[in-house]
Amino acid sequence: MSAKNLSFLTFAAIALAVLIAFAFTVGQYSIGLGDAANLLKSAFGGENADANSTRLSEVKIVLEQVRLPRVIAAAVIGAALSVSGAIFQGMFTNPLVSPGILGALNGASFGAALAMLLGLNLFGVQLSAFTFSFSAVLFALLIAKIYGGGEKILTLILGGVISSALFGALVSLVKYLADPYDTLPSIVYWLMGSMSYARIEHIIFAIPIMAIAILFALSLSKRLDLITLGEDEAIALGANIGATRLIFVAIATLLAALSVMICGVVGWVGLVVPHIARFIVGANHIAVIPASALIGAIFLLVADTFSRSIFAAEVPLGILTSIVGIPAFILALRHAKKARAC
Secondary structure (H helix, E strand, O other), X not given: OOHHHHHHHHHHHHHHHHHHHHHOOOOOOOOOHHHHHHHHHHHOOOOOOOOOHHHHHHHHHHHHHHHHHHHHHHHHHHHHHHHHHHHXXXXXXXXXXXXXXXXXXXXXXXXXXXXHHOOOOHHHHHHHHHHHHHHHHHHHHHHHHHHOOOOHHHHHHHHHHHHHHHHHHHHHHHHHHOOOOOHHHHHHHHHHOOHHHOOHHHHHHHHHHHHHHHXXXXXXXXXXXXXXXXXXHHHHOOOOHHHHHHHHHHHHHHHHHHHHHHHOOOOOHXXXXXXXXXXXXXXXXXXXXXXXXXXXXXXXXXXXXXXXHOOOOOOOHHHHHHHHHHHHHHHHHHHHHHHHHO
């Protein structure tokens, strides 16, 4: 990795740390530096400089029960969705690919909607979303296996299109059957994505798995670079395309499924952020993967902080990521067009 890329990754990591600290203080309930200092003094057994102990208790509750899960979830999920998108785009050698290419997002949407229709609790909704996310991808892989023929990559994409269409139709069916005054609004809100669903116990469960998956993908980044050269070139260089592609599908799907399980469907992050990362650090995935993780964490953290602090009522995160993601993607396409012209 070049010194330029290392410098950028270091800068992005510092920026992320600063934004995380800032995000803890921003929201409808404002928390100042004095509040944070008093809380730290109290935590380490020092004398409380703030005579209003009620204020200190409120700050502690807001930070521990509201801000901590949201801030950590936004950073982790932004990183996971971005790395998932970078893997899929590299594996399919197509910059228009996103984590939903094999039906993972529509499968998760159906799983969550079905659980809500059945009246399950939040854990049941998240578990159902995770299970059906993987089921949708397995269905796409099964279609590609049966009808693969000579064009395996094309059949895999078509399998994803079929899987997405099937589970999208099932989501529509569940919405049609849902109570329009009770269950349907919950389903619609979940499909728009929100960090309000994040729970610290679920994040603690997901973070180690996501970290291992991202590190594993990073260790295999050279194989992903070979795949981007094309199947014939990769095979000529000794790569096992079938096994490598299956490994990367599993990693990317796991990252996307865990993300959707925690916060619902958040679009555009996995599509736009890898473009930005490649524009800054180049095409080698040894740099693209960590750059995507850091940029994605910053992007989603900023979006979530904005969604819960600007308006009196929280704006669903999926709406904001779409509003920001669409013009960012148009600019990325414009840059790509200029690069080809040169």
